Structure formats: structure tokens, C-alpha cells
Amino acid sequence: MRxxxxxxPTAPASSxxxxxxxxxxxxxxxGPAEIVNGVSFSVPRGGTLGIVGESGSGKSMTVLAATGxxxxxxxxxxxxxxxxxxxxxxxxxxxxxxxxxxxxGFIFQDPSTSLNPVLTVEQQxxxxxxxxxxxxxRDARRRALELLEAVGxxxxxxxxxxxxxxxxxxxxxxxxxxxxxxxxxxxxxxDEPTTALDVTTQAQILERVKELQESRGMSVIWISHxxxxxxxxxxxxxxxxxxxxxxxxxxEELFTDPRHPYTRGLMAARPQTAHGKGELxxxxxxxxxxxxxxxxxLFWDRCPVRGDPRCETERPPETPVGPEHVVRTFNGxxxxxxxxxxxxx
Amino acid sequence: MSSPETPSSDRxxxxxxxxxxxxxxxxxxxxxxxxxxxxTGTLRMLVSNKVTAAGLVILVLVVLLAVLGxxxxxxxxxxxxxxxxxxxxxGAHLFGTDELGRDVFSRVVLSARISLTxxxxxxxxxxxxxxxxxxxxGFFGGWPDTVIMRSADVLFAxxxxxxxxxxxxxxxxxxxxxxxxxxxxxTPIFARITRASTLAVREELYVKASQAVGASDGxxxxxxxxxxxxxxxxxxTSLSLAFAILxxxxxxxxxxxxxxxxxxxxxxxxxxxAFIYDAWWMSVFPGLAIFLTVLAFNLVGDGMRDxxxxxxxxxxxxxxxx
Amino acid sequence: xxxxxxxxxxxxxxxxxVVLFGVLVVVFALLQLVPGDPVRVALGxxxxxxxxxALREASGLDRPLLVQFFAYIGNALTGNLGxxxxxGEPVTLILLDRLPATVSLGLAxxxxxxxxAFPLGTWAALRRGSAADGGIRAVSQFGVSVPDFWLGLxxxxxxxxxxxxxxxxxxxxxxxxxxxxxxRVILPGLAVGVVSGSIMTRYVRSAVLDVVGSHYVRTARSxxxxxxxxxxxxxxxxxxxxxxxxxxVQAATMLGGLIVIEVVFAWPGLGRLVFxxxxxxxxxxxxxxxxxxxxxxxxxxxLVDILYAVVDPRIRVS
Numbered sequence: 013m014r015x016x017x018x019x020x021p022t023a024p025a026s027s028x029x030x031x032x033x034x035x036x037x038x039x040x041x042x043g044p045a046e047i048v049n050g051v052s053f054s055v056p057r058g059g060t061l062g063i064v065g066e067s068g069s070g071k072s073m074t075v076l077a078a079t080g081x082x083x084x085x086x087x088x089x090x091x092x093x094x095x096x097x098x099x100x101x102x103x104x105x106x107x108x109x110x111x112x113x114x115x116x117g118f119i120f121q122d123p124s125t126s127l128n129p130v131l132t133v134e135q136q137x138x139x140x141x142x143x144x145x146x147x148x149x150r151d152a153r154r155r156a157l158e159l160l161e162a163v164g165x166x167x168x169x170x171x172x173x174x175x176x177x178x179x180x181x182x183x184x185x186x187x188x189x190x191x192x193x194x195x196x197x198x199x200x201x202x203d204e205p206t207t208a209l210d211v212t213t214q215a216q217i218l219e220r221v222k223e224l225q226e227s228r229g230m231s232v233i234w235i236s237h238x239x240x241x242x243x244x245x246x247x248x249x250x251x252x253x254x255x256x257x258x259x260x261x262x263x264e265e266l267f268t269d270p271r272h273p274y275t276r277g278l279m280a281a282r283p284q285t286a287h288g289k290g291e292l293x294x295x296x297x298x299x300x301x302x303x304x305x306x307x308x309x310l311f312w313d314r315c316p317v318r319g320d321p322r323c324e325t326e327r328p329p330e331t332p333v334g335p336e337h338v339v340r341t342f343n344g345x346x347x348x349x350x351x352x353x354x355x356x357x
Numbered sequence: 358m359s360s361p362e363t364p365s366s367d368r369x370x371x372x373x374x375x376x377x378x379x380x381x382x383x384x385x386x387x388x389x390x391x392x393x394x395x396x397t398g399t400l401r402m403l404v405s406n407k408v409t410a411a412g413l414v415i416l417v418l419v420v421l422l423a424v425l426g427x428x429x430x431x432x433x434x435x436x437x438x439x440x441x442x443x444x445x446x447x448g449a450h451l452f453g454t455d456e457l458g459r460d461v462f463s464r465v466v467l468s469a470r471i472s473l474t475x476x477x478x479x480x481x482x483x484x485x486x487x488x489x490x491x492x493x494x495g496f497f498g499g500w501p502d503t504v505i506m507r508s509a510d511v512l513f514a515x516x517x518x519x520x521x522x523x524x525x526x527x528x529x530x531x532x533x534x535x536x537x538x539x540x541x542x543x544t545p546i547f548a549r550i551t552r553a554s555t556l557a558v559r560e561e562l563y564v565k566a567s568q569a570v571g572a573s574d575g576x577x578x579x580x581x582x583x584x585x586x587x588x589x590x591x592x593x594t595s596l597s598l599a600f601a602i603l604x605x606x607x608x609x610x611x612x613x614x615x616x617x618x619x620x621x622x623x624x625x626x627x628x629x630x631a632f633i634y635d636a637w638w639m640s641v642f643p644g645l646a647i648f649l650t651v652l653a654f655n656l657v658g659d660g661m662r663d664x665x666x667x668x669x670x671x672x673x674x675x676x677x678x679x
Numbered sequence: 680x681x682x683x684x685x686x687x688x689x690x691x692x693x694x695x696x697v698v699l700f701g702v703l704v705v706v707f708a709l710l711q712l713v714p715g716d717p718v719r720v721a722l723g724x725x726x727x728x729x730x731x732x733a734l735r736e737a738s739g740l741d742r743p744l745l746v747q748f749f750a751y752i753g754n755a756l757t758g759n760l761g762x763x764x765x766x767g768e769p770v771t772l773i774l775l776d777r778l779p780a781t782v783s784l785g786l787a788x789x790x791x792x793x794x795x796a797f798p799l800g801t802w803a804a805l806r807r808g809s810a811a812d813g814g815i816r817a818v819s820q821f822g823v824s825v826p827d828f829w830l831g832l833x834x835x836x837x838x839x840x841x842x843x844x845x846x847x848x849x850x851x852x853x854x855x856x857x858x859x860x861x862x863r864v865i866l867p868g869l870a871v872g873v874v875s876g877s878i879m880t881r882y883v884r885s886a887v888l889d890v891v892g893s894h895y896v897r898t899a900r901s902x903x904x905x906x907x908x909x910x911x912x913x914x915x916x917x918x919x920x921x922x923x924x925x926x927x928v929q930a931a932t933m934l935g936g937l938i939v940i941e942v943v944f945a946w947p948g949l950g951r952l953v954f955x956x957x958x959x960x961x962x963x964x965x966x967x968x969x970x971x972x973x974x975x976x977x978x979x980x981x982l983v984d985i986l987y988a989v990v991d992p993r994i995r996v997s
Contacts, residue, residue, distance in 0.1 A: 081901055105906070112903030120901075125894040130916050130992055139912075140902040175992040191902070510694075511701030514973045516935030519953065526957040526965050527712045603826055607939050610828050611954055626829060630943070633847075637836050644829030652824035659820075 032057045032198055032231045033078065038091035038101075040070075040077045040255070045302040047073045049255040050091070055199065060225065060232040062246030062263070064239055064278065068299040070255035071235050072203050077101075079116050079201055080108045095199070113140040117192030121204040123184035127176040133160075133187055134172040140194045159190035164220055182213035186220070193224065199231045206241060218244050239278050243267065248336075251275050254300045254310030257330070261337040271339040273317045309341070317343040406663070412656025419650050422469040430463035434620040443636045453638035455628065461638060464620040465646050471621045472650065475536050475614070476602040482540030483601075484594060487547025488586075492578060494548065495555025506552065509545035517542045517600075518607050525613040535614040539604045543597050550593050554586035588665035595658030599651045606647045622647045684988050684995045691984045695977050702973045706966045707751050711744070713962065721764040721960045737762055738963065755970065761963040765956075770967035773952065778971075781948030783853055784871070785937055787864045791872025792879055792933070799876075800883025801918075805910070807888060815880065822877025827936045831870035831943040838866060848945040867944040871936045875929055882925040886918040893917070920991050927983035931976055 033055040040048035048070045055061045065071040076082045078093040080100040093100040100111060112118075120126045128136055137159060138152035147155065153172070160168035163186040176184055185205055192200055202221065206214035222245055225232050236242050242249055243263060250260040251274065259272040270276045277295040297314035306312060308324040315323070320342035322328070330338045422429060438458030446453045452461035494502040512520065524538035558564055564581050572580075608614035609623025617624065622643040629639035710717055718734045719726065735741055738761055739750055754760070760770035803815040839847035845866055851859040890896060891914055899913040938950030945951070949968050956964035988994040 081897070109903040109905065112901055114903055118898070118901035120894060120898065122894060126898045128895040128899065128913055128917065130920075130990065131912075132992075139904060139908070143902075143904055143908070177993050188898070191898070194902075507697060507701060510698050511705060513931070514698055514702050514976050515705075515969065516931045516938070516972065516976070518935040518938055519969055519972055522938070522953060522957050523709055523965060523969050526960065526962070527709055528714070599824065606826055607828060610826075611939065611942060611957075613957065626826075626832065630832065633832060633835055634840050637840070640829070640832040640836060644826060644832065647826050647829060648821075648824055651826070652821065655820060655824050 030057045031055070032096065033233075034092075034094040035078045036092040036094070038074065038078055038089070038093060040073050040082065041088045042086050043303075046305055047087075047255050047302045048077060049305070051252070051255070051257055052091075053250050053257065053260065055231045055233060056247075057198070057231055058225075058229050059248065060234060060246045062242030062249040063233060063235045063252060064237065064242050064249055065252035066237050066299060069252045070302070071237075071252045074252065074255070075201055075203065075233055075235055079118075079199075080111060081118065110144075113197075114144040114195045115197050116199045116201060117195070117197035119185070119188045119192050119200070119202045119205040122208045123181055123188050123205075124176070124208070126188055127184055127191075129176055131175075132172065133174050133176070133179075137172075137187065137191055137194060140191065144195045155194070156190070159194060160187070162193070162224065163187070163190045164216070165190075181209055182216065185209060185213075185217055189217070189221065189224070193228075193230075196228065197230065199233065200225070201233045201235075203235045204237065207237070214241070215244075221245065251278065254305065255302065256310060256340060257338075258311065258341065259337075259339045261334065265334060265337055269334075269337075271333055271337070272311075272341050273315050273343060274311050275339075277316070311341075315343075319343045406660050408656055409660025412653045412660065415649055415653035416657060419469055419473065419653060422466050423473045424470075426466045426470055430460075430466040432460035432463040434464050434467045435459060435618050436463075443632065445636075446638055452642040453636065455625075455636070455639050456632060461625070461642055464625060465622065465642050468620045468622045468625065468643070468646070469650075471532075471615055471619060472602050472605060472647070475532065475539070475605040476598050478536045479539035479601045479605070480543060480594060480597045482537070483543035483547050483597065484590070486540070487544040488551045488590065490544070491548040491551025492555055492582065495552035496559060496574065496578065496582065502552070505548060509548050512542070512545045517604055521604055521608055522611070522613060525608065530613045530616060532615050532619070535605055535608050538608070539601050542604070543601060546597065547590065547593060550589050551586055554589055555582050558582050558585045591665055592658055592662040595654050595661055599654035599658065602647065602654070603651050687988060687994050688985065691981060695981055699974070699977060702970065702977075703752055703755060704748075706970045706973075707748055709966055709969070710740075710962050717960075717962050718764070721962060723960070734764060738764075760967040760970070763956075763961055763964050765959050765961045765964070770963050773964060774949070774967055774971050777947060777949050777952045779852060780850055780946055781937060781941070781950065783860065784864060784867055784941065784946055784948060785933065787868035788871030788875065788933055788937065791868050792876035792929075795872065795876030796879035796883050800880040801887050801910075801915070803880070804884045804887035804891060812884075815884070819877040819880040822873050823881070825874065825877075827870050827874045828939045828943050830873060831867065831940055834866045834870055835943075848943075850946050850948075863944075867940045867946055870940050870943070871933060874936055875933050878932065879922075879925065879929060883918070883922055886921040887914060889921070890914050890917045916990065920987065923983050923987050923990065927980040930979040930983075934972055934976060 031054045035054065036052050038048055038051045039046075051070075051074050053061060053063075063071045063075060073082065073087075077087070077089045078100065080093070080103055082089065089101050091101060095111065095115065100108070103111065134153065134156055137156040138147075138149070141147045141155055142149070142152045156172060157168045160171055165171055165183060165186050171179075171183075171187075176187075179187065185208075188205070200221070205221075206217050209217065218241065221232065221234075224230070232245070234242060234245050239249075246263050248260070248262050249266045250257045251266075251272065252258070253274050259266065259270065259275045261269075266275065267279070270279055274295070295314055300306060300310050300313075308322070308326055309315070309328050312318060312323050318324075322342050326342075328340045328342045330340050332338050436459060438454070440458065441450070441454050442456050442458040444450055444454040444458075450460050450462065452465060455461055455464075490505050494505040515523075520542050521535070521538040524541060525534050528534040528537065558581055561581070564577060567577050567581065605614055606621075606623035606626070609621045610627045612624075612627055615621035615624055625643035626640060629636070629643070632639055713720060718731055718738065718740060722731060722734070739747055742750070758771050760774070762769055763773060766773075799815045799819070803812040806812050835847045838845045846863050847866075849863050851863060853860040895917075896909065896913050899909045904912075937948065938953060940946070941948045941950035942954050949972060953965060953968040953972075955961075956968065
């Protein structure tokens with residue numbers, strides 16, 4: 013893989029035991045496509061990592077590969093993803109089954125297609141606890157009721173026998189969250205869970221996940237194309253572009269002192285309302301084709317700065333610009349944070 | 358080719374009543390986008406798929422047999438030679454001889470013309486009538502649509518062979534009857550496909566725009582609708598040819614199609630039944646000829662579908678059409 | 680029963696009734712379309728004025744067309760399909776006599792088709808792009824293209840003539856001699872089942888492929904469930920919905936195949952009956968058989984609709 017810095021500046025300086033998931037130099041290829049290109053990050057126990065990028069940035073692939081939910085083959089995954097020190101990348105299917113649903117729960121983007129249309133809520137909600145925890149039908153049912161209550165579904169007993177098509181989008185996503193939390197996972201992966209929902213529902217879901225995270229001490233990886241959504245939940249944000257982390261920092265720092273031109277573009281594209289539907293397309297152009305990645309900086313063709321002669325020929329390395337802040341650019345990476353935009357063009 | 362339109366809810370319909378020619382959703386795996394198609398050219402794309410190319414090769418061979426059969430066949434179709442009756446395959450008789458000493462190879466070769474003719478004429482009838490009815494139904498809607506499509510539903514309720522048999526029962530057996538019967542039976546399939554494609558096109562903005570500026574129905578049909586249905590229709594034509602040939606063979610096998618002395622594959626199999634214990638070659642070779650011809654049309658049809666009609670029939674579309 | 684299901688079923692039932700009416704029109708028209716006088720044609724060399732008059736009156740052909748039509752429909756609805764031109768027997772009785780043989784062969788054929796289509800189609804889909812997938816697709820393409828009657832002949836040559844394993848033809852009712860029935864049903868059942876099974880294999884494959892790529896199957900996998908639970912519970916149940924749809928449509932192919940296969944194997948069912956009747960120009964029997972087979976097709980499709988509602992809650996409950 014191209015990025016082989018031995019150090020992992022993205023990981024907070026915490027080599028002690030409170031790191032739950034530690035991803036090192038993860039790469040994913042499918043055929044000739046280089047979809048994830050050396051991503052390293054870590055998720056502290058009880059903490060929330062936001063992963064931001066536009067569609068095609070490889071954010072979902074990164075997290076699905078890190079959690080072993082990618083089909084391999086056809087995908088080829090390299091690097092490490094340590095869950096409490098055990099590498100998910102090298103796990104066999106049986107070991108993965110012990111992780112999925114049990115230690116890591118998942119919520120996906122579109123609640124209307126993510127639930128099985130021919131099974132009742134109860135059937136979908138109880139199968140993981142019955143399998144992983146060996147609960148009886150009766151216990152699993154009781155647990156399902158508690159879960160529905162916990163995710164804020166009114167009248168849980170009557171909802172157990174509902175089919176997905178009888179629920180609204182927001183209700184479906186709450187059921188998905190209940191499914192993901194059914195076995196008390198240590199990590200919740202939320203892959204754009206609010207994108208398909210209206211703004212009000214989006215806010216409610218976000219609040220609910222935050223509450224559940226705090227009450228359960230669970231870690232969360234929240235994937236979104238919307239910095240605004242992520243700002244409502246994450247402690248730390250990684251910005252992905254072309255399958256690489258271009259910038260990673262604690263939430264406040266990223267907002268007050270964005271260093272990468274792409275991050276700045278995302279900021280500019282963000283509407284002022286915190287939970288508004290931000291459109292990232294304001295940065296002209298589209299992400300690089302993973303089958304034909306450029307030799308130099310992956311952002312080069314869309315970059316408004318491009319000040320450095322190395323931009324077109326070299327990939328910028330991850331550069332620390334603060335104790336927990338790294339950026340991958342030749343422009344704006346200075347520790348003093350000078351905006352060099354004006355000087356170069 | 359214009360971009361494929363959203364298939365209407367009738368996607369499954371073309372297959373109804375004849376699952377064999379129906380849109381088999383599985384093999385429709387569009388590997389290319391329409392843009393790529395127009396760039397590389399349909400034929401090149403067809404040939405680039407090895408399986409389709411094999412189908413094309415067989416097809417060309419069958420057509421050559423049909424055209425040049427008279428010069429290829431070493432004997433006449435009805436050269437009787439009782440002394441050499443029921444001879445197994447040999448140098449003199451590649452596929453052996455039948456109960457009258459006729460050369461099975463020659464008869465297989467000479468039957469190609471009949472089978473292809475029946476298939477082409479029958480599908481030609483179905484194509485012309487079906488497309489016309491489908492255009493009327495899809496473009497004008499209203500009661501013509503209801504009448505045409507309900508009639509298609511009714512025809513679909515009969516198994517193809519049974520309907521063809523019933524028509525033969527009425528009109529009497531023979532080559533012409535067989536062509537008419539098979540043509541009638543395959544008409545609803547073309548009507549349904551055409552209607553579905555027409556409905557989809559009719560809703561397009563550019564068609565509405567043409568109508569708004571006063572383009573005549575005829576112009577809209579020629580300019581917008583026909584080009585759009587060409588893909589699915591071409592595919593269906595190839596697949597229907599395969600099954601029209603199968604239907605003709607079945608009818609002739611039942612003694613209701615091509616009548617002696619004209620040789621035909623189905624009829625040869627009918628005759629072979631009486632000698633099934635003594636002369637396997639009488640059963641094997643004519644059947645192999647039918648099989649290969651049908652296979653060739655199927656392979657080419659499937660290949661064309663991937664190129665010309667690349668919309669995926671998702672489970673959802675099938676479900677909606679129910 | 681909740682109301683959406685009821686509404687769905689009523690809608691399908693009404694559609695069936697409309698189509699059935701059309702079927703009756705077609706079947707009635709068959710006799711009218713015969714060029715010349717069908718009774719004269721039917722009697723052929725057996726023509727005598729007495730038999731002609733008797734037949735003509737028995738079949739009501741001397742009455743005006745509309746009267747005949749409504750009489751035909753009225754009679755058909757009460758189970759009276761006229762009398763055979765050839766034997767003078769009531770057509771309904773002849774049909775009932777032949778029905779069990781066809782049903783038993785049809786069931787054998789469907790069983791074989793399903794035994795082929797489900798495992799192979801699912802297997803191919805789950806190993807998409809593999810050699811097994813390619814092989815299954817090739818074999819099913821062959822199966823779709825093979826003439827069923829030729830397959831029947833080949834089966835007789837191989838299993839009866841060459842290996843001497845199974846009887847080449849004939850029929851014993853299941854109720855009289857199950858073992859004898861089974862021996863005789865295997866070859867014709869295979870001839871029908873292989874073709875239908877090949878077609879269905881392709882549908883099963885694509886239906887399973889669609890479902891395997893769906894989001895809810897990803898959800899099921901994200902729960903860490905065993906593979907067989909994911910496939911059995913989440914994939915197959917959903918794939919069944921589109922598969923059922925084509926199964927109903929396939930019934931027509933199957934019924935068509937039965938006709939010619941019954942002729943090959945001397946199986947005394949409806950196919951053999953209509954074959955003989957067409958040859959003898961016994962029009963009432965042709966009409967009756969065509970009507971009955973179309974009715975069976977419509978009933979199968981109605982049954983499929985009901986199964987459909989059982990499998991898919993979106994139809995059952997709102």
C-alpha cells in the first residue's frame with residue numbers, strides 16, 4: 013500500500029487499554045479498483061468517531077472492511093483492524109459471527125430496504141439475541157420489548173407483530189437501532205442512518221443514539237456525508253477522500269482550525285443550521301476514479317489551492333499539525349495555520 | 358439506442374403463457390452501459406461474448422444448410438432404397454437410413470429449410486400483428502387497450518402447443534396451418550412487450566414536448582416509439598424463433614404440421630418412434646438438429662438481450678406485475 | 680382474514696372470471712371456425728343421414744349462433760360439455776376419466792422440476808461467477824433448448840432399450856399399484872421436469888441473486904447469524920415471491936409439455952386424449968380438453984396468487 017508511515021498519528025495518544033477498535037493501514041481493493049488506501053484510525057471505548065466524506069470517498073467501505081462485513085473475495089482487504097487486540101481482518105467466518113451482532117452492531121442508510129419485508133419486527137429483533145445469547149423465545153421477546161421502548165417506539169407490544177411496510181421511515185430506523193443494540197454491542201456502526209429521513213426525524217434519531225451510547229457506554233462510528241450531522245454526535249472526526257483520511261482532529265479543533273482544503277470546502281458547503289441537509293457538491297468536480305487514481309495528491313484536480321509543485325507528482329503524507337490533529341496536504345498543513353490560498357493563485 | 362426506459366409494470370407479461378420465451382431475468386446481466394454499446398457497435402459486442410459467438414456460428418451453419426441443402430445432401434429426401442433400410446450410421450450414410458432406406462443425413466439437411474421457413478413466417482406474422490396491436494394498445498390506451506390486452510390474457514391461458522393443436526384441428530393439418538397457428542400463438546407476446554415499451558416512452562418528457570408542439574401521432578410513433586422498442590423486440594424475435602421452431606417440430610411430431618413427403622425434423626422423430634428399439638439413429642440425429650438450432654437462437658437472443666435490452670428485471674418489477 | 684388480502688383475492692378472482700369468459704368464447708369459436716360443416720367433417724366416411732341428424736341435434740348446431748353460444752356457456756358451467764362425435768359418450772365423463780393420469784404425471788413433473796431448479800438455481804446464485812455457476816447456466820440453457828419429446832425418446836433409448844431399467848411406456852394408476860406407477864412415471868416425468876426445471880433454474884438463480892444483494896440480507900449478515908439461517912430465513916423466503924410468479928406462468932409450459940410427452944409415452948391422460956381427438960376431428964372432445972386445460976392453468980395461477988399472499992405480508996396486511 014502506498015501509505016506506510018509507521019506511526020499512527022490519528023490515534024489519540026492513548027496506548028492504554030481504552031482503545032476499542034484500532035485500525036492500522038487498512039486497504040481495500042476490488043479488482044483494479046483501489047477503494048481504501050491505507051487508512052488508520054482508532055475508536056476509544058465509549059467514544060464516538062465521525063467519518064465524513066462525499067459518496068464515493070470510500071467511507072462505508074473503510075468501516076465495513078474494518079468490521080469484517082465486506083465480501084472477501086471479491087474484495088481484498090489488507091492491514092489490521094484490532095478489536096480489543098484481535099484482528100478482524102484475518103478472522104474466519106465463524107469468528108466473525110462472534111463479532112457481528114454480538115460485539116459490533118450495525119445500522120444502515122436506508123431503513124426501508126434494510127429490514128426484511130417478509131418478517132415481523134419481533135422475528136427480526138429476536139433472532140440475534142436468541143442465537144448469540146441463547147435466549148428462549150419468551151426471554152428474547154421480553155428483551156425485544158425493552159429494546160423497542162429504549163429506542164422510543166410507542167406501544168411496543170403491538171409493534172412486535174408489525175411488518176416493516178407498516179412502519180414509517182423513522183420507526184423503521186428505530187427498529188434497526190434496536191436490532192443493532194439487541195446483544196449489547198461494544199461498538200455501534202452507523203452508516204449514514206439519517207440520510208434517508210426528514211430533518212426532524214434525523215434529529216430525534218441522533219439524540220436517541222447519543223442517549224443510548226451514554227447509558228450503555230458503547231463506542232460509535234458514525235458515517236455521514238454531512239459535517240453538520242457528525243458535529244451533533246462525534247468527539248472526533250476523520251475526513252475521507254479517495255479512500256484516504258485527508259484530515260483528522262477532535263471535533264472542535266476541526267471546526268475551528270480546518271487545515272485541508274477539502275475540509276474547508278466541506279465547511280463552506282455546510283448550511284448554517286446544525287442539522288440541515290448539507291450538500292457537498294458545492295466543491296466542483298467529483299472524487300477520483302478508484303480504478304485510475306492519480307499519481308499525486310488525490311484531491312489535486314479539485315483543489316482550489318494547489319500551491320506546492322509536489323502536489324501533482326507526490327501523495328502528501330499524513331502530517332501532524334497538533335497533538336491529535338493530522339492532515340494530508342502540502343498546503344495549509346503548517347503548524348501556524350496560515351491560509352496560503354491567496355498567495356498561490 | 359436511446360436510454361432504456363423504466364420498464365412498465367408489465368415486464369413479466371411477455372413471458373406469460375410461454376415461460377420459455379419469457380424474460381428470463383437471470384441471464385440479463387448488463388455488463389455495459391448504453392453509451393458503451395453505441396460506441397463499440399452491437400455486432401462486435403455480440404461476438405465479444407464467446408457463448409453468443411458460438412450461437413451465431415451454429416446459426417450461420419443452419420442457415421447455410423437451409424440455403425445450400427440441395428447441394429450438400431448426398432441423397433434426395435425421398436430416395437427410397439428398401440434393400441438398405443434401417444442401416445446404422447456408416448460411410449455411405451453418415452446418420453444411417455430409415456425404414457424405407459432413405460438417408461437420414463440428407464433428410465436432416467433438407468429439413469433445415471422447412472423448419473427455418475415455418476419459424477420465420479410464423480414469427481413474422483406474430484411480429485407484425487403483435488407490434489401493431491401493442492402500439493395501438495400502448496399509445497392510445499382506453500378501450501382498445503383493454504380489449505387487446507384482455508384478449509392477450511385469454512390467449513395466454515392456453516398452453517402454446519394446445520392452442521396450436523386446436524387451430525390445426527379447425528383448419529386441418531399442413532404447413533400453412535402450422536405457420537398460422539404458431540404465428541397466432543406468439544402474437545400476444547409481441548403485443549405485450551410493445552405495449553410496455555410504448556407506455557414507458559409515452560410518459561417521457563420529450564414525447565410530451567413533441568405532442569405539445571403539434572407533432573402527429575404517426576411522427577411520434579416513428580421518431581420516438583419505434584426506435585425505443587427495437588431493442589426488446591429484436592431480442593424477443595430471436596427467442597421466439599427458437600420456440601417457434603420447437604413448436605413446429607412438436608406439431609410435426611404429432612403429425613399435425615409439415616406433411617409427407619416434405620421432410621421435417623419433427624416428422625422424422627414421429628416416424629422414428631416405431632423403430633426406437635432398432636434404430637436409435639433415427640431418433641437421435643433429427644432431434645439433435647432441432648436442439649442445436651433452438652440453442653443457437655436462444656444463445657443469440659440472450660446475447661442480444663445483454664447488449665440491447667440491458668435493464669435488469671429486478672425481483673421487485675416481477676412482483677409488481679403480478 | 681384482513682381486508683387487503685380479501686381485496687387482493689377478489690381482484691384476482693374477478694380477473695380469472697373475465698379470462699375464463701374469454702376462454703369460453705375461444706373454445707366455442709373453435710367449432711364455428713371449422714370450414715364447412717363440422718359434423719359432416721367429423722363423421723367423414725362414417726356418414727349416414729341418421730347419424731348426421733342425431734349428432735347435429737345432440738350438439739345443438741342447428742340453432743342460431745347466439746343461442747348456441749349461451750347454451751354452450753350455460754352447459755359448460757353446469758359441467759355439460761356435450762357428447763363425443765366419435766363415441767357418443769359425454770365429454771365430461773371422458774375428461775374425468777383421463778384427468779387423474781395427467782394430474783399424476785404433472786405432479787411428478789413439477790416435483791422433478793422443483794428438485795432441479797431450487798438447489799441448482801440457489802447454488803449458482805450463491806457462487807455467482809464460479810465454475811459451478813457457469814456450468815449450471817450452460818446446462819439450463821441446454822435444458823431450455825431441448826425438445827421435450829426428443830428428450831423423452833432419448834430417455835426411452837437409454838433407460839429402456841439400452842439399460843433395460845424402466846418400462847418404456849404405459850400407465851398404472853397410483854391407487855392400484857404405487858410401485859408400478861412410480862416405475863412408469865419416472866421417464867415421462869423427467870422429460871417434462873427437465874425442461875421446466877431448466878427454465879425455472881434461471882429464474883431461481885436471478886431471484887436469489889437479487890435478494891442476496893439486498894440491504895436486508897446485509898442486515899441479516901450484520902447480525903452474525905449462521906450462513907444457513909441467513910440463506911434459509913432471509914434469502915429463500917424473499918426469493919420465493921418472484922419465483923412463485925414465474926411458477927404460475929410456467930404451469931402453461933408444463934401443461935403444454937405434458938401433451939406431447941403423453942403421446943410419446945402412451946400415457947392415457949388429457950394430452951393423449953386431445954391428440955386422438957384432433958386426429959379424429961372429434962370437436963367436442965377437443966373443445967372440452969382445451970377448456971379443461973385452460974381452466975387448470977387459471978386455477979394454478981389463482982393458487983399461486985394465494986401462496987403469494989401467504990409469503991408476502993405486503994399483500995396480506997396493510
